[in-house]
Amino acid sequence: MVISIQLYLYNSDLYANFTHALDKPNGILGVALLLKVHYCLTTPATFVTCHGEPEGLKDRRKGGAGETERWKQGMKDRIDRWRIKAK
Secondary structure, three states: OEEEEEEEEEOOOOOOOHHHHOOOOOOEEEEEEEEEOOOOOOOHHHHOEEOOEEOOHHHHOOOHHHHHHHHHHHHHHHHHHHHHHHO
16 A cells, blocks of 8 residues: 655745745745555564564463463454554
């Protein structure tokens, strides 16, 4: 999915409003942002990060392996629901 954000700004120090600035020098600034949103989750745990590095769930959860597995399954279920809504 690609998201496009376009901003048009005018120089309020030189012009009273956007319409006055539209055809004047140094009047309008256009900014375009293109963002690509990509979901690539092979397992529910791949998106858990700490300072940009993948983090093991068992190191972060206090309840032990059983608690971790329940948490991972809950996250997988949520991701599946998000994917269905996105379609």
